[in-house]
Amino acid sequence: MKSSVGSSQTRSWDNTLEKIRNNTATVAVIGLGYVGLPLATAFARKGFQVIGFDVDNDKISALASGRSYVLDVPSNAVAEVLSSGSFQPTSDAETLRKADAIIICVPTPFTVDRAPDLSYIESAAKTIACVFEPPCLVVLESTSYPGTTEELLVPILESSGRKLHEDFEVAFSPERVDPGNKLYHIENTPKVVGGLGERAGDLACALYGSVVNKVVRLDSPRDAEMAKLIENTFRQVNIALVNELALIAKRMGVNIWKAIEAAASKPFGFMAFYPGPGVGGHCIPIDPHYLAWKARELGCEISFIELAERINQSMPVHVVRLAEDAVAMSGKKLSESKILILGVSYKRDIDDLRESPALAIIEQLQKQGAEVCYHDPYVPLYRRGTIELKSVELTPETVSSADCVLLVTDHSTLNKDLVARHAKAIVDTRNAFADYKQDNIIRL
Numbered sequence: 115m116k117s118s119v120g121s122s123q124t125r126s127w128d129n130t131l132e133k134i135r136n137n138t139a140t141v142a143v144i145g146l147g148y149v150g151l152p153l154a155t156a157f158a159r160k161g162f163q164v165i166g167f168d169v170d171n172d173k174i175s176a177l178a179s180g181r182s183y184v185l186d187v188p189s190n191a192v193a194e195v196l197s198s199g200s201f202q203p204t205s206d207a208e209t210l211r212k213a214d215a216i217i218i219c220v221p222t223p224f225t226v227d228r229a230p231d232l233s234y235i236e237s238a239a240k241t242i243a244c245v246f247e248p249p250c251l252v253v254l255e256s257t258s259y260p261g262t263t264e265e266l267l268v269p270i271l272e273s274s275g276r277k278l279h280e281d282f283e284v285a286f287s288p289e290r291v292d293p294g295n296k297l298y299h300i301e302n303t304p305k306v307v308g309g310l311g312e313r314a315g316d317l318a319c320a321l322y323g324s325v326v327n328k329v330v331r332l333d334s335p336r337d338a339e340m341a342k343l344i345e346n347t348f349r350q351v352n353i354a355l356v357n358e359l360a361l362i363a364k365r366m367g368v369n370i371w372k373a374i375e376a377a378a379s380k381p382f383g384f385m386a387f388y389p390g391p392g393v394g395g396h397c398i399p400i401d402p403h404y405l406a407w408k409a410r411e412l413g414c415e416i417s418f419i420e421l422a423e424r425i426n427q428s429m430p431v432h433v434v435r436l437a438e439d440a441v442a443m444s445g446k447k448l449s450e451s452k453i454l455i456l457g458v459s460y461k462r463d464i465d466d467l468r469e470s471p472a473l474a475i476i477e478q479l480q481k482q483g484a485e486v487c488y489h490d491p492y493v494p495l496y497r498r499g500t501i502e503l504k505s506v507e508l509t510p511e512t513v514s515s516a517d518c519v520l521l522v523t524d525h526s527t528l529n530k531d532l533v534a535r536h537a538k539a540i541v542d543t544r545n546a547f548a549d550y551k552q553d554n555i556i557r558l
């Protein structure tokens with residue numbers, strides 16, 4: 115790592131902008147999870163000196179030994195930036211003093227009563243406030259409601275006695291990473307950036323402009339915070355709409371998947387969304403709720419988000435009913451059945467279990483007395499409260515010993531022929547078995 119940075123006398127805003135523009139700035143990324151690690155390695159690959167800071171010592175040890183725990187970042191990419199000296203994983207906050215820019219990528223989940231839990235942002239901001247050296251650009255990437263950067267981040271940073279626009283600048287830039295997406299990654303996904311003031315905008319746009327092909331500049335962090343919530347609320351509402359249409363279509367004897375494909379042949383005014391067992395991940399089930407929470411606080415009426423949430427949350431119940439129909443084919447009740455779940459991560463080809471619909475489905479099946487096992491090559495161990503399951507191998511025996519095979523997530527490596535050949539009954543929530551014309555397949 116370079117050693118000359120860190121002294122406020124030698125640093126000025128012009129100098130910081132210059133260093134960002136010629137990729138010699140020191141960039142710190144706070145929180146090295148699904149979002150932070152790909153970002154940190156992207157900056158390091160462009161020649162920036164990158165400090166990767168995380169409070170999880172296991173993650174820091176893994177990275178320090180060149181091992182990645184995020185599927186989208188191969189271990190050799192971590193090893194490469196480590197050996198070039200451009201990436202320093204650490205849990206020592208003191209190292210943040212060297213940073214010209216600090217990017218916050220910590221979680222924004224719910225509290226126990228489903229309110230926004232901003233404690234991770236607060237804690238990261240307090241850490242930064244204690245150590246940062248002016249001038250410093252601080253960018254928030256964690257998804258939150260409009261106003262978070264100005265109302266939460268700025269006051270914490272100012273609590274150090276430092277002044278906004280003199281000692282530090284702030285911006286919000288929402289993360290759009292789509293884990294498992296082979297086509298779109300950091301570089302070719304446009305990045306929305308909203309700085310608080312002209313200089314913050316210039317610095318943050320220059321920073322991201324060095325790692326992404328296109329920066330979309332907005333006038334304020336608030337606009338950028340809202341942009342992210344619009345994206346994910348749009349997805350949440352459209353998924354809910356198509357889930358409801360799927361339930362109606364089933365009663366009408368309509369193949370919803372074929373109907374959607376036909377509708378999607380219209381070259382304008384339609385965007386295809388597909389039904390499924392519910393929504394999962396750290397974004398779609400959570401982000402719209404953040405927006406609704408803030409809107410409610412401001413006295414606004416909320417309809418779409420609440421309705422969409424209700425419909426999406428009801429899908430696991432519907433799926434369990436289909437499993438009930440499936441085992442009834444062999445004259446059984448759920449309470450005397452064995453169910454093999456295929457895929458428990460929240461979407462295809464990733465290992466993330468957060469908010470996965472599989473969680474609700476497994477819980478309800480077990481509540482009704484079914485014996486549940488699962489197969490997921492990405493999730494070897496499933497732990498939830500007192501429940502602990504291990505992924506079983508997909509063999510003719512495991513498939514045929516189940517009264518129903520319930521496909522929740524359609525990983526692309528799934529051996530569908532094997533399942534189709536040996537299953538007593540299949541519930542297909544993703545249209546994965548569209549090409550199989552068997553009477554024992556129940557489709558969503």
Ligand SMILES: NC(=O)c1ccc[n+]([C@@H]2O[C@H](COP(=O)([O-])OP(=O)(O)OC[C@H]3O[C@@H](n4cnc5c(N)ncnc54)[C@H](O)[C@@H]3O)[C@@H](O)[C@H]2O)c1
Pocket residue numbers: 144145146147148149150167168169170173219220221222234237238241255256257258289290291292293395396397
């Ligand atoms: N996962 C996604 O697909 C995705 C996509 C877009 C946006 N986001 C948003 O990005 C943010 C981060 O999500 P994620 O999926 O990367 O979360 P994650 O849980 O994978 O990673 C967060 C990391 O932050 C660390 N951390 C927590 N508190 C910290 C602190 N005070 N200081 C330093 N490190 C700390 C954790 O140890 C963890 O490694 C969230 O706001 C999320 O909504 C996520």
